[in-house]
Amino acid sequence: MTKKKDAKKIIFQSEKDMPMMPMSLGSMLYNKTGAWRNIRPVVDLENCIQCGICWKFCPDMSIYIENEFPYVDYDFCKGCGICAEECPVKCIAMVEEVK
Amino acid sequence: MKKVIMGNHALSYGAMLARSQVIAAYPITPQTQVVELLSEMCADKTLDARFIKVESEHSAMAACIGASITGARTFTATSSQGLALMHEMLHWASGGRLPVVMGDINRSMGPGWSIWTDQNDSLSQRDTGWMQYYCASNQEVVDTVIQAFKVSEQLAIPGMVVLDAFALSHTYEVVDIPDQAKVDEFLPPFKPQVKLTPDDPHAFGGLTSPEHYFELRYKLQKDMEKAPALIEETGREYEKLFGRYLGLVDDYLCEDAEIILVTSGTPGYTARGAVDDMRKSGIKAGNLRVKVFRPFPFEHIRRIVKNAKKVAVVDRNISYGHHGMFFQEVKSALYGHDNSLPVFGFIAGLGGRDIMPSSFREVVEIALAKDKPEEEIIWIGVKR
Numbered sequence: 050m051t052k053k054k055d056a057k058k059i060i061f062q063s064e065k066d067m068p069m070m071p072m073s074l075g076s077m078l079y080n081k082t083g084a085w086r087n088i089r090p091v092v093d094l095e096n097c098i099q100c101g102i103c104w105k106f107c108p109d110m111s112i113y114i115e116n117e118f119p120y121v122d123y124d125f126c127k128g129c130g131i132c133a134e135e136c137p138v139k140c141i142a143m144v145e146e147v148k
Numbered sequence: 149m150k151k152v153i154m155g156n157h158a159l160s161y162g163a164m165l166a167r168s169q170v171i172a173a174y175p176i177t178p179q180t181q182v183v184e185l186l187s188e189m190c191a192d193k194t195l196d197a198r199f200i201k202v203e204s205e206h207s208a209m210a211a212c213i214g215a216s217i218t219g220a221r222t223f224t225a226t227s228s229q230g231l232a233l234m235h236e237m238l239h240w241a242s243g244g245r246l247p248v249v250m251g252d253i254n255r256s257m258g259p260g261w262s263i264w265t266d267q268n269d270s271l272s273q274r275d276t277g278w279m280q281y282y283c284a285s286n287q288e289v290v291d292t293v294i295q296a297f298k299v300s301e302q303l304a305i306p307g308m309v310v311l312d313a314f315a316l317s318h319t320y321e322v323v324d325i326p327d328q329a330k331v332d333e334f335l336p337p338f339k340p341q342v343k344l345t346p347d348d349p350h351a352f353g354g355l356t357s358p359e360h361y362f363e364l365r366y367k368l369q370k371d372m373e374k375a376p377a378l379i380e381e382t383g384r385e386y387e388k389l390f391g392r393y394l395g396l397v398d399d400y401l402c403e404d405a406e407i408i409l410v411t412s413g414t415p416g417y418t419a420r421g422a423v424d425d426m427r428k429s430g431i432k433a434g435n436l437r438v439k440v441f442r443p444f445p446f447e448h449i450r451r452i453v454k455n456a457k458k459v460a461v462v463d464r465n466i467s468y469g470h471h472g473m474f475f476q477e478v479k480s481a482l483y484g485h486d487n488s489l490p491v492f493g494f495i496a497g498l499g500g501r502d503i504m505p506s507s508f509r510e511v512v513e514i515a516l517a518k519d520k521p522e523e524e525i526i527w528i529g530v531k532r
Contacts, residue, residue, distance in 0.1 A: 064363035069304060069371070070245045070342060071364055073351040 086128030096140035103132035155316035156181035158286040159251040162293025168223040172200035172211035182225040205230035209237035216246035219343040225251035242277030247300035264500020265313035267465035286321040396445035405434025422508035496528035
């Protein structure tokens, strides 16, 4: 399976190479949605109880678990704040993006 | 096996013999018996299909699209306002390249509320990317449905089998019901190139950027352009098994005709009778019944009218502010090829007003009396 970081945008040079149907070609991974974000979730790992609720609730699968702790994939996180809302110990802060 | 059946049931038998796997439909006069019989067939297992009851025609077509994308052979039927309600989903089926086949019973659009026939419902959908077949007998309905599946599935373009309200839908005729084993031989199971399956997951119909959308439309048109030859080839194959040929057009006594009537649907058969009568009184008339409207059979039209002195197109439809729609298409077929041939555009029979042999006689008399048409539209039978 293509890793998120390796995914490339597919652009066909000729209609002959294209499928006839409008369809996804294996991945939306190239479509990085992180730039849509106005506020970013920042996890305070000191207070995290490793419950996995943020991981479970993230609608964009942008939270991944490593060594049982949650990390945010900022390439795809749109900053919806659902993880922060659902966190039972409120260890996720939504911080304004500074461009 | 020969049976006396109504046009609506001819659609049902066609869908049954084609072994439709999913049927989703909403009842509307004058289409109701089509799905009534199919639901009975599903209930008593004559037909091994999933019958999905829905709350509207929009949902009926949406259900057909969902089923078709998983690789199921899919059928529905509707009419008039129901077809109009499906409009958005018609684009979705053709744009998604899904070979759904549907029956449409030509019924006039309201208001005034009408259940009687004219072609404005189906012709309002002419630019949705569906193939359109206009039938003139119940036999043709059964045969067309079976062939429509084969053509649609090869091109991945949906097909609409159209028949006139009451004049066909509720009229009983002798129909030779094709033998199931032979239909199976003719029409193998539907095997799409790609489909929705967990084994190879894809999202269908999603956001398509300007980098690719244009090419998708190009490919749809290029495949539509293959349809005329494929319809004829499929027709010949069908003829070998069943002895009946359905092509793109049905020309009757056109070879030596001085005036050719262009017709569609059941008036096409009425016109034949009128042509016979006129021949007896020395008028060299012919009748060109257009069976397939999309793709439009440009070359056939040009070839058949080549030697005629005049062409009279009789439309049971109107594009308001323009002309009858078959008239538009016939003229566009001739443009740049034979600009000197006078083509007269007549409108008759809207809202189910009968088109009689005498109507065609009137058409021919008007066309013969003038060198070229003086009016954009010549109305037949309006009470003025």
